[in-house]
Amino acid sequence: MLFKILPRLSYTKLNSLNSLKIRLTFGVALLSGLGLGGVALWMNWKMENLLIATHKQTVNYVANRFPHDVQLYSEMVSLEVGIEKTINNLSDHKNIFWFKNQDNKIVAKSFYFYPQLTKINQVNTNPQVVNFDNNSWLVCGIPLNINQEFIGYLYIAQNITNEQVLFTHLISSLTFITILAITILIISIASYICYSLKPLEKICDVAENISADQLKEVSINFNHSPNEVKKLAESLEKMLIRLGESWENQQQLLNNVSHELRTPLTIVSGYLQSTLRRGDNLTSVQKEALSVAVSEADRTVQLLEDLLDLARADNGNIQLKIELIIVNDLMREIIAIVEQYQQIKINLIEENCAIKIKVDRNRFKQICLNLIDNAIKYSPDHKEIAIKLTMNNSAIIQIIDRGIGIPLPLQTKIFERFYRVDEARNRDTGGTGLGLAIVKTLVNTMNGKISVISQVEKGSIFTLTFPLID
Template sequence: MKTRGIFLKLGCIMMFLFLIILVPLGFIIDRIFLELYSEQVHKNVNQYADKLKNTFENNFGVDPKIFDYISSTTGGEIIIFDENGIILSSSLVEFQKGQQIQSDLFQLLREGKYFDRGYNNPETNEEFFFVGRPLIVEGKFGGGIFVFSSIDKIHQLMHGIRNWIIISIVGAIILALCYTLFVSRKISKPLIIMERATREIAKGNLATQINIISNDEIGSLGKAINKLSLELNNYRTNRSELLANISHELRTPISYLKGYAQLIKTHQYNDEKELETYSIIIENESERLSKLIQDLFELSKMEEGKTKLYYQLVDIEELLEEVTRKVKVKAQSKDLELAIIKNTLPSIYSDGTRIQQVLLNLLENAINYTEKGKIVVEAKQQNNSVSITIKDTGIGIPEEDLPFIFDRFHRVEKSRSREMGGTGLGLAIVYELVKLLQGNIKVTSEYGSGTEFRVSFPLNIER
């Protein structure tokens, strides 16, 4: 994006809008003033003509010189003519005493009609507006009068008004230009800053942050970019940690596989029993490597939202019996008591296979980390959810490890976890599955006394 592109575009758009408003507005104001002044002039001329009509009708029989006197003292342009259309008095040079009035106008007045017309002086090119009034003397047509008013006066007045309108429009355009520059800069500046910030983020400078100074949509965009930068930074950090963890987790089984395979290849064993031991180690490490890859694949699918859920009515009581039946032999092999406390439970609408996967993982963890004592599984309904608690009397979890217990590859006792075939992904998968099933999971533990996992699922999952 060009640095000035958005600034110029916004400025041009706003100025265009201002011009669209101001130019027609100036034209409308000009028309309004012209109409007002023209209407006022017409009104004044008609009123003046009516007054003169009354005056002349009352004095029509006296000395004709009185017409010249009235015509000269009124200050207006007047033509007076008799019943034959002969001008008796005129204040206009182009209409002299004794001339004949235009026949069509004279005929209108003879019929007693009033009229108004426009007139252009051919010599001076001056424009006039004039009205005609018939003079009725003793009930008969006795002549008529024309009263003229120069339109040039209106034009002169409008010329002054138009100058003021133009000055006002120019002033408004200058103010609008200043306002446009201010607003365009105010809008474009943060956008330009954001554009530069996103370029820095694209280069890999994920610590880039934008200073937010507004709470409008532009401010929201800035916050979104800051959040994006933070999320990308976290993603890069997590990815680096994940790659380091994967590399570390793969190194051990691969080194075992490579080492014992070389021993077998070079026949560095004493007897068949030792060979069998090496083979078992290779098989176990292969299985652990396969499980690690499978767990990583499944966790990746869940985090990307690609895990499919198959909804159905799930009988929780039956599901608990099936899960405990699967781990019963393993618990008995360690002389652990496995107790189930079942209350009356409703069926829930969810993915039974995934719930079973969660419970199996938690139960196997409890068995693996409990040397003696018992494991208690309790299920009960709480409002609109079913709560399942798995409590053991095992080694427990140190308090400092509890916040990270659901993190990938986090192990409380790393060496012991590997001995038990753990990948460090089991609880991370449990956490993602519970979240996917719209449930929640909590853990409480006292180091050396045991651990309690409490997981709940809604009665009816929202799809």
């Protein structure tokens, strides 16, 4: 029974809050909002003070006129009657007056009078807003002196309901306009920032999509961009050209060295093997030394072969003979080869249908043999190795082992060149650290995909995916 392996967790690259767009938009929007909000609050405070200041002028006018009118009436009638006549002359439905003598008794009041107003005992010129019966009143009290003699307190109440409604409406309109302006401003700023950062996104796209053999051919033109962006693009282009030249030199050196060393090493390996076969008079120590030399020479030749394959793939010179193959039949052939030389039983699990794909037959065999060889090397003796063939919009080939497994942090690195999970173990098994790198390169070249899921001490599943051919 095949084991189950948990899929790897996928991780997000960066938190979106770290985006330059969001930071700039949020920062500018916050400053703009604070600025417009501050202006709106200042206008609110200013309008309220203006409303109160206007009514203060009326209070001051009445305070200056009232004693003079009372004094004129007092020459003809009594003081109380003079105060009442003066109040009646100044009163209307929006301005109400009442007078309290020194004993705090109301001795005169307007015809339009509300008893609720008498609850106000504030005796100063600072108006106080009082609300009742859905009306707003501005009330204040002032001391009244006639002929420089204090006679009581005059209270003035002004109906400011209409002004209050107008003021509230203005504040609501101002609030709405402020919110609307901030919203439009944020949208405009976000759009402008997105437009301004498009050149940087283009640079990122170029950097992400460029391949090694295209480094010297990259051209980044930003004629209408800001000077800083153009300078960045020019610097990046020069850097890519330098990297392209270095890459070409490195590939040329690798290619030349591999070609130059492969032939003499092959000859050396042949002579060593011939000497070992005919060395009847050699001591056991000499035979052991020759065996080690042959093994290392063969290993070095294989390393050079791998390097040449990678160099050809990097330069786009790898030769592929694409043809239609039936995976089921080819996989039986591969298993027969492995079982003949490895003395191991491999379980083939397949659906009752032919799986057809278009690949290079020899390269596909190389990929499968490499993966099966890895499964055998890193599996304990008598552990099950299986190959599973399925279809799900694609051809899926899985090489499954129950070996030592690969730690999760290392699973993304095993396809890197010269990377080894266990350096000592790979050295003992003759690994060069290039096998899986070549497999991945060949798979990608033939429009396929390769992935791995694994658990330590439970095994690994290498999955090959290729497009199906009807």
